[in-house]
Amino acid sequence: MFQRIPILAKLLLFCFMFLSIFTLAYNVYSKPDDAQNPGKIGGEKLFKANCAGCHLNGQNLIKKDKPIIGSAKLKSKELFSELLNHPPKPMPEFKNITSNPDQLDALYKYVLSLKKK
Structure with missing residues (x-):
């Protein structure tokens, strides 16, 4: 099934997955101190x-x-x-x-x- 998908679609899927993982990691590890401890x-x-x-x-x-x-x-x-x-x-x-x-x-x-x- 994956072999039937055109190369452009594969590239877009890869970019989407990469950006999703990067965004998730960024949000988890880059919160300021006051966001982690609101008090x-x-x-x-x-x-x-x-x-x-x-x-x-x-x-x-x-x-x-x-x-x-x-x-x-x-x-x-x-x-x-x-x-x-x-x-x-x-x-x-x-x-x-x-x-x-x-x-x-x-x-x-x-x-x-x-x-x-």
Whole structure:
């Protein structure tokens, strides 16, 4: 049966199988750390996804006189968590981050690092 298939069809079948195997292997072995462990997301990624829209580079695009950098709310992780749970308007709550200690810690450390940049 395989001998009756034209050479072009065999070549296409071979290419399809090769690409399928390559794609499968690539997806299995090249996942980033946060995809393999969804509870462990880096602070920079959390910041970019949740904060950077208004707080680009640690500033405050809504209230320019109240940047994140140098804020008293960064004196402790507890104050930072309280800010995320009960923020001033129009900032939304981020209880999804404060309920995950690893994410809260990662975001807090990243925000603290902004003043050093």
